[in-house]
Amino acid sequence: MxxxxxxxxxxxxxxxxxxxxxxxxxxxxxxxxxxxxxxxxxxxxxxxxxxxxxxxxxxxxxxxxxxxxxxxxxxxxxxxxxxxxxxxxxxxxxxxxxxxxxxxxxxxxxxxxxxxxxxxxxxxxxxxxxxxxxxxxxxxxxxxxxxxxxxxxxxxxxLRPGTSRVGDAIVAVGKPKSAPDDDVTEDDPEIADLPAVRSLLNLPYVRDILPVGSKGIAYEAGQMAQCCGLDVALVDECSLDIKKSAGPSTCVLASLPESMLEELAATVNKPVSLIGRLLPHV
Structure with a gap:
């Protein structure tokens, strides 16, 4: 052209x-x-x-x-x-x-x-x-x-990318699953879907939202932090494999005030896992 x-x-x-x-x-x-x-x-x-x-x-x-x-x-x-x-x-x-x-x-x-x-x-x-x-x-x-x-x-x-703030928690909604290791099925209650994303969009305390792909949760958490000029401190106690592929975005990351974690978990009909916290860039 x-x-x-x-x-x-x-x-x-x-x-x-x-x-x-x-x-x-x-x-x-x-x-x-x-x-x-x-x-x-x-x-x-x-x-x-x-x-x-x-x-x-x-x-x-x-x-x-x-x-x-x-x-x-x-x-x-x-x-x-x-x-x-x-x-x-x-x-x-x-x-x-x-x-x-x-x-x-x-x-x-x-x-x-x-x-x-x-x-x-x-x-x-x-x-x-x-x-x-x-x-x-x-x-x-x-x-x-x-x-x-x-x-x-x-x-x-x-636009939501870059709207996270210092002190925000990063959570995973859903669990990472991908073929050929996992059977990703339509009726799996543990995977994120479009209604879950739309639910997150309607919550006023949720800031950035980022679907996870083949590079895994840890990589995408770093991208979320980088987008707003911050660093991420990943938690040690997370039960998810944060390097595992999430295939067709079977989980999404969301940033929000840590004080709202319990309310989020009670609102979305998917597993919610704390991944890390956003810190000032050094």
Whole structure:
């Protein structure tokens, strides 16, 4: 895309959000882009940002050469869950979901898409036009591959990354689980899901929220601290494996005043574990 086309695209996007401010027109495309953890943010007009998140799965599904077997429906659920969680946790509202399926439409792709649509509805994406994608209908496939991208929108004042404060506790909601070591199932009460994230978003004392991925709890706790210029002191008595992959974000981190831990545990219908405390950076 040439610079002029990119600029025109930006101006068109800005019009959707009330028009570009005069300061915006002086910025280059690269000046409007920023990375926040695994998210890409694009400033489109004044304080408004597009938020992009993506995730992929390979070798998991119903095909004969998949390493881990699961149904297409459940794969669609968890594949969509991760980027939807990441966008919601940032404070943004999901707008569009794009799926790239390395399988044929019938029958595998159809079942994956069914799962994606159910999961997207949990995040508020109920309009069929909000979900698009593509399948592989030219080359026969013997293993499953999928990528999902979610685009959301947020005002800068509502962005949650970097809102943690000195003295806050970091907790894990849910437990880290991942194939092939664990059987991650739809009815597992110990794993985080979109309703759990939305519940956290509605609690006024919860600050930053961060889904945990393949790098584990300890890594993501460090990212949460780094995002607000702080350090994290991990607790010694945590019963969770803080280096274990959380696969499809089976747990999420949240920062909050330590005095609110008991109330949080009584509010969310998931296991809550104290991970660490945020300290001034040294």
């Amino acid at each position: 040439s610079a002029s086309i990119a600029e025109k695209t930006y101006q068109d996007l800005a019009e959707l959000f009330g028009g570009a401010h005069s300061d915006d027109r002086q910025d280059t495309i690269s000046q409007r882009l920023r990375k926040v953890r695994d998210l890409t943010l694009v400033r489109v007009a004044g304080p408004n940002y597009l938020v992009l998140a993506c995730d992929s799965d390979g070798g998991i599904g119903p095909k004969p050469q998949d390493t881990v077997y699961t149904t297409g429906y459940w794969l669609g659920r968890v594949a969509a869950r991760v980027p939807l969680m990441e966008v919601l946790a940032s404070g943004a509202t999901p707008l569009i979901l794009v799926d790239a399926l390395g399988v044929e439409m019938e029958p595998t792709g159809k079942e994956i898409i069914r799962g994606i649509r159910v999961e997207a509805a949990e995040a508020g994406l109920v309009d069929p036009a909000a979900i698009t994608g593509s399948t592989e209908d030219n080359v026969p496939t013997v293993a499953t591959g999928i990528g999902v991208t979610v685009i959301g929108v947020v005002q800068e004042s509502h």
